[in-house]
Amino acid sequence: MQHIGSTAIQGITAKPIIDIAIGIDSLNDINDKLTSQLKTLGFIPMPRQMMEGRFILAKYTDDTCQVKTHYIHFVELEGSAWSDLLFFRDHLNQNQQARAEYAAIKQHAAEKYNHIEQYTDAKESFVKKIFSQR
Numbered sequence: 001m002q003h004i005g006s007t008a009i010q011g012i013t014a015k016p017i018i019d020i021a022i023g024i025d026s027l028n029d030i031n032d033k034l035t036s037q038l039k040t041l042g043f044i045p046m047p048r049q050m051m052e053g054r055f056i057l058a059k060y061t062d063d064t065c066q067v068k069t070h071y072i073h074f075v076e077l078e079g080s081a082w083s084d085l086l087f088f089r090d091h092l093n094q095n096q097q098a099r100a101e102y103a104a105i106k107q108h109a110a111e112k113y114n115h116i117e118q119y120t121d122a123k124e125s126f127v128k129k130i131f132s133q134r
Helices: 032-040 080-094 096-112 116-131
Strands: 002-004 018-024 043-051 054-060 068-076
Touching: 002 080, 018 080, 032 043, 043 068, 068 080, 080 096, 080 116, 096 116
Parallel strands: 018 068
Antiparallel strands: 002 018, 043 054, 054 068
8 A cells, every 4th residue: 555646745735635556466356345335435436437547436525526535546566657656756756756747637637627537638648658667
């Protein structure tokens, strides 16, 4: 289990949402029993729950599902998504220039877009650039 996302990057502005990566043997291990148990804790599978080798659930402040507080990203422990998430976090924590560039991109995207998918897409080329530095 690892703390990821912007709240895991030192000195960067972030939405008050905690992202947690949980490494598992296989995404095929995720079943109705597990998702049902997580629902009792308030975690709901995201509409685009299977993306980039991840199964994502979100926790909200209430039943209206308007304000998120947490994301759980199930990823294969030895898979590329696990490596990518940790590399990105660690790289930004160790590289002030990359961290500042990412913060500026996030700020611009937050001001320009209201939808999470557009916001995420606006950051994609920067994220891919960081991955290429491995």
